[in-house]
Amino acid sequence: MTTAAATPEPVWRSDVGVELVRASASDADVVTAARVSTAGERAEEQRADDPAAHAGLIRFLLRNRHGTPFEHNSMTFLVTAPIFVFREFQRHRTGWSYNEESGRYRELAPVFYVPADDRDLVQVGKAGAYTFEPGTDEQRRVVAEQTRRACEGAHAAYRAMLGAGVAREVARGVLPVATFSSMYATCNARSLMAFLSLRTRHDEAAFPSYPQREIAMVAEQMEEHFARLMPLTHAAFLQARRVGP
Amino acid sequence: MTTAAATPEPVWRSDVGVELVRASASDADVVTAARVSTAGERAEEQRADDPAAHAGLIRFLLRNRHGTPFEHNSMTFLVTAPIFVFREFQRHRTGWSYNEESGRYRELAPVFYVPADDRDLVQVGKAGAYTFEPGTDEQRRVVAEQTRRACEGAHAAYRAMLGAGVAREVARGVLPVATFSSMYATCNARSLMAFLSLRTRHDEAAFPSYPQREIAMVAEQMEEHFARLMPLTHAAFLQARRVGP
Amino acid sequence: MTTAAATPEPVWRSDVGVELVRASASDADVVTAARVSTAGERAEEQRADDPAAHAGLIRFLLRNRHGTPFEHNSMTFLVTAPIFVFREFQRHRTGWSYNEESGRYRELAPVFYVPADDRDLVQVGKAGAYTFEPGTDEQRRVVAEQTRRACEGAHAAYRAMLGAGVAREVARGVLPVATFSSMYATCNARSLMAFLSLRTRHDEAAFPSYPQREIAMVAEQMEEHFARLMPLTHAAFLQARRVGP
Amino acid sequence: MTTAAATPEPVWRSDVGVELVRASASDADVVTAARVSTAGERAEEQRADDPAAHAGLIRFLLRNRHGTPFEHNSMTFLVTAPIFVFREFQRHRTGWSYNEESGRYRELAPVFYVPADDRDLVQVGKAGAYTFEPGTDEQRRVVAEQTRRACEGAHAAYRAMLGAGVAREVARGVLPVATFSSMYATCNARSLMAFLSLRTRHDEAAFPSYPQREIAMVAEQMEEHFARLMPLTHAAFLQARRVGP
Numbered sequence: 008m009t010t011a012a013a014t015p016e017p018v019w020r021s022d023v024g025v026e027l028v029r030a031s032a033s034d035a036d037v038v039t040a041a042r043v044s045t046a047g048e049r050a051e052e053q054r055a056d057d058p059a060a061h062a063g064l065i066r067f068l069l070r071n072r073h074g075t076p077f078e079h080n081s082m083t084f085l086v087t088a089p090i091f092v093f094r095e096f097q098r099h100r101t102g103w104s105y106n107e108e109s110g111r112y113r114e115l116a117p118v119f120y121v122p123a124d125d126r127d128l129v130q131v132g133k134a135g136a137y138t139f140e141p142g143t144d145e146q147r148r149v150v151a152e153q154t155r156r157a158c159e160g161a162h163a164a165y166r167a168m169l170g171a172g173v174a175r176e177v178a179r180g181v182l183p184v185a186t187f188s189s190m191y192a193t194c195n196a197r198s199l200m201a202f203l204s205l206r207t208r209h210d211e212a213a214f215p216s217y218p219q220r221e222i223a224m225v226a227e228q229m230e231e232h233f234a235r236l237m238p239l240t241h242a243a244f245l246q247a248r249r250v251g252p
Numbered sequence: 253m254t255t256a257a258a259t260p261e262p263v264w265r266s267d268v269g270v271e272l273v274r275a276s277a278s279d280a281d282v283v284t285a286a287r288v289s290t291a292g293e294r295a296e297e298q299r300a301d302d303p304a305a306h307a308g309l310i311r312f313l314l315r316n317r318h319g320t321p322f323e324h325n326s327m328t329f330l331v332t333a334p335i336f337v338f339r340e341f342q343r344h345r346t347g348w349s350y351n352e353e354s355g356r357y358r359e360l361a362p363v364f365y366v367p368a369d370d371r372d373l374v375q376v377g378k379a380g381a382y383t384f385e386p387g388t389d390e391q392r393r394v395v396a397e398q399t400r401r402a403c404e405g406a407h408a409a410y411r412a413m414l415g416a417g418v419a420r421e422v423a424r425g426v427l428p429v430a431t432f433s434s435m436y437a438t439c440n441a442r443s444l445m446a447f448l449s450l451r452t453r454h455d456e457a458a459f460p461s462y463p464q465r466e467i468a469m470v471a472e473q474m475e476e477h478f479a480r481l482m483p484l485t486h487a488a489f490l491q492a493r494r495v496g497p
Numbered sequence: 498m499t500t501a502a503a504t505p506e507p508v509w510r511s512d513v514g515v516e517l518v519r520a521s522a523s524d525a526d527v528v529t530a531a532r533v534s535t536a537g538e539r540a541e542e543q544r545a546d547d548p549a550a551h552a553g554l555i556r557f558l559l560r561n562r563h564g565t566p567f568e569h570n571s572m573t574f575l576v577t578a579p580i581f582v583f584r585e586f587q588r589h590r591t592g593w594s595y596n597e598e599s600g601r602y603r604e605l606a607p608v609f610y611v612p613a614d615d616r617d618l619v620q621v622g623k624a625g626a627y628t629f630e631p632g633t634d635e636q637r638r639v640v641a642e643q644t645r646r647a648c649e650g651a652h653a654a655y656r657a658m659l660g661a662g663v664a665r666e667v668a669r670g671v672l673p674v675a676t677f678s679s680m681y682a683t684c685n686a687r688s689l690m691a692f693l694s695l696r697t698r699h700d701e702a703a704f705p706s707y708p709q710r711e712i713a714m715v716a717e718q719m720e721e722h723f724a725r726l727m728p729l730t731h732a733a734f735l736q737a738r739r740v741g742p
Numbered sequence: 743m744t745t746a747a748a749t750p751e752p753v754w755r756s757d758v759g760v761e762l763v764r765a766s767a768s769d770a771d772v773v774t775a776a777r778v779s780t781a782g783e784r785a786e787e788q789r790a791d792d793p794a795a796h797a798g799l800i801r802f803l804l805r806n807r808h809g810t811p812f813e814h815n816s817m818t819f820l821v822t823a824p825i826f827v828f829r830e831f832q833r834h835r836t837g838w839s840y841n842e843e844s845g846r847y848r849e850l851a852p853v854f855y856v857p858a859d860d861r862d863l864v865q866v867g868k869a870g871a872y873t874f875e876p877g878t879d880e881q882r883r884v885v886a887e888q889t890r891r892a893c894e895g896a897h898a899a900y901r902a903m904l905g906a907g908v909a910r911e912v913a914r915g916v917l918p919v920a921t922f923s924s925m926y927a928t929c930n931a932r933s934l935m936a937f938l939s940l941r942t943r944h945d946e947a948a949f950p951s952y953p954q955r956e957i958a959m960v961a962e963q964m965e966e967h968f969a970r971l972m973p974l975t976h977a978a979f980l981q982a983r984r985v986g987p
Contacts, residue, residue: 107289110826177861191284
């Protein structure tokens with residue numbers, strides 16, 4: 008079913024995409040859920056009070072690790088990123104739902120990740136205590152050249168197999184983990200904060216994390232959406248030095 | 253903190269309450285999530301096509317147990333029911349979030365469950381194959397009388413301890429599991445269908461279940477909300493004889 | 498089916514029971530699981546090295562919140578405690594499995610919880626910042642007397658309904674949450690540490706928690722088993738000030 | 743850190759590896775866990791009764807979808823398979839724990855998957871109703887040749903980048919999803935049956951599934967271990983036409 012079309016040209020990307028598809032998430036929902044503990048079925052009636060009280064309660068809940076009030080909300084993202092990012096992403100099991108593009112059901116487009124010029128290339132130090140450095144122009148040239156050559160070679164092999172009538176699920180074996188994929192990912196504020204704790208890098212974090220740069224690029228975009236949807240919760244998360252509830 | 257108030261009169265209820273607090277849930281979301289598999293990041297563009305195609309795809313997904321497309325949605329309920337119902341409810345772990353009224357943080361109101369006149373009282377048969385029968389007028393009288401007497405006694409003891417300055421968390425030990433509580437419960441269509449499969453009773457179910465009547469009363473109300481929010485998904489669930497994906 | 502037997506006498510308990518039924522859990526398993534990351538399928542070969550290296554790696558993993566290596570193990574406990582403890586316990590959803598005694602399938606024995614003499618009875622302060630004080634002899638007397646009277650009344654009502662042929666699931670509504678129940682609970686080291694963080698009270702904890710005394714009594718016994726089975730992991734947990742990975 | 747070594751020769755594999763590392767799993771544990779419902783803390787005492795009763799109870803539990811008694815056990819596998827298999831595998835979130843070899847922490851060995859001669863190569867039919875056919879000798883030749891050429895090219899590019907001092911996490915982008923990886927995977931009988939339902943293909947299954955052949959190869963080996971460890975549970979699973987509890 009793919010043989011008739013002309014071979015598409017490879018596309019090179021150095022960015023990732025995060026689109027907020029749908030959200031039902033607000034700070035007020037956290038407050039109401041928490042008040043079920045103290046007000047029972049009348050929790051809803053107390054919604055309309057002052058923002059300062061909301062901020063204080065949210066900070067209290069987060070700092071004391073009362074996690075469940077942060078779960079009664081939902082955010083769905085459309086994420087576009089290389090497969091090696093999705094491999095790390097999908098290790099988050101609790102409070103996450105995924106639907107990803109399938110290499111069995113469709114021909115994958117030749118969109119490949121190549122590091123941008125500002126992506127540090129060289130790792131210094133020992134396991135558990137790495138730092139990264141920019142690398143030389145020569146190293147940058149090697150990465151660009153080798154990545155392009157290998158991805159083009161892989162794509163040509165993929166197309167040759169498809170052209171010979173081989174099943175997509177067999178042919179895709181040659182595609183590199185730098186190939187872009189896309190997925191719907193749905194989470195709640197609690198599972199998102201757990202993800203952000205581990206997948207962003209911040210010196211002020213109580214528990215420092217050293218995520219790979221590319222998943223951090225995804226996480227940073229998700230965090231911007233989160234901060235806009237739930238500003239009080241996000242502020243409390245920062246104040247707690249990025250420890251989720 | 254409770255001693256000043258006059259002792260509240262016990263309230264007797266034979267019903268349960270389910271209120272849909274908030275939902276972000278539609279059949280179209282299921283379709284779009286599923287199409288990420290086959291259309292990648294263009295899944296969203298294909299949203300506006302015909303309802304018949306949606307119904308067919310949803311039936312296909314459900315029947316073939318492709319569960320994840322049913323997870324990218326969210327429903328929050330305020331449930332009011334006796335503690336013995338919540339004990340069963342909260343055994344559902346996956347895809348469920350709970351915040352319940354706390355007997356540590358507030359004085360619990362004396363609202364107690366007493367079976368309605370149409371609640372079958374007598375269990376016939378052996379473990380795993382029970383049927384229920386209405387019971388006699390005398391049995392109904394015994395239940396009403398004993399339930400009321402025991403609950404009133406428990407409430408008096410609770411109030412006496414609170415009145416003496418004893419902590420709520422200590423005093424509440426005497427309260428019966430027939431005491432009403434309330435909670436926020438958030439789920440998605442997949443986790444809800446798993447719950448409905450086990451907590452409703454239907455002769456046409458592929459896997460018959462024998463839930464206690466009171467949790468079925470909760471489940472039935474939740475199912476009505478679900479059927480209204482996601483009519484195609486609900487229809488496919490019925491067609492699959494109440495086996496969730 | 499219960500009418501023939503003589504009414505059993507109530508039993509009063511002030512303790513809880515935790516028995517380790519079965520465990521497949523050792524520090525070496527954590528080390529081997531972690532080494533899959535760095536040694537792949539040869540991880541197993543490296544098992545036999547020195548304990549000091551194990552301790553260091555486990556501390557590193559825990560402190561840096563690498564949680565998954567702590568999941569490849571299993572502990573099954575038989576817990577005997579009042580229903581109000583189980584209500585809190587079963588809110589732990591991730592990494593926990595439960596099978597509890599059923600008030601639908603069997604007649605519940607009249608075993609009730611009454612606070613021991615050293616259980617603090619009086620709560621001082623405001624929500625979120627309570628402290629507890631012992632209480633007076635008079636308060637202790639009120640608790641003992643009211644608890645006993647209410648539980649005996651409830652049990653008499655329960656037996657009266659059973660004696661009249663009413664189903665167990667209907668009759669049990671009157672039983673207080675101080676009634677003892679029992680359950681199998683299976684977890685792994687990661688889910689257990691999350692539980693211990695929240696359900697024990699320690700001044701040196703990085704995130705202080707204020708569990709109800711009775712669930713802390715259960716948690717403390719579980720922690721002793723855990724410390725014996727996985728001493729290096731437990732030591733690392735203490736060193737991390739009771740923050741789980 | 744990898745530059746000194748001579749470039750390793752690619753290794754071609756057409757099989758997958760499943761080793762049972764550790765198990766604490768028996769049919770008797772299922773029976774005991776279930777009996778907590780009916781016997782409370784005396785469940786353990788009833789262990790030693792006859793195998794026929796065990797088989798009957800296990801069948802009853804499984805058929806009636808009483809799932810939790812199948813969770814109080816643990817099996818840890820060391821799985822060696824191509825990355826495209828792990829991508830599908832790790833979508834199983836509930837009741838599964840994973841630790842996988844890391845392309846960030848170590849240089850990945852050049853071991854690549856190439857389909858065996860008996861692997862069907864051609865997909866016939868439309869989405870949702872595919873069948874597979876062997877394919878021609880020419881197609882088999884194209885697959886072997888293109889796969890080898892692309893994987894060798896990818897590995898040469900990977901080595902060239904490492905040789906230039908580029909970080910492993912950057913260089914690995916070119917590696918194909920046919921590259922072998924290894925992981926520890928821990929599950930229980932319930933989560934394993936859910937996996938087997940979806941990841942094996944059997945005509946007699948109540949809900950037919952169409953997994954990719956390579957993950958089915960992994961699942962079949964896991965099922966053999968499961969059948970040996972828990973023969974009554976496995977037999978009940980087959981009798982229920984491969985629907986897990």
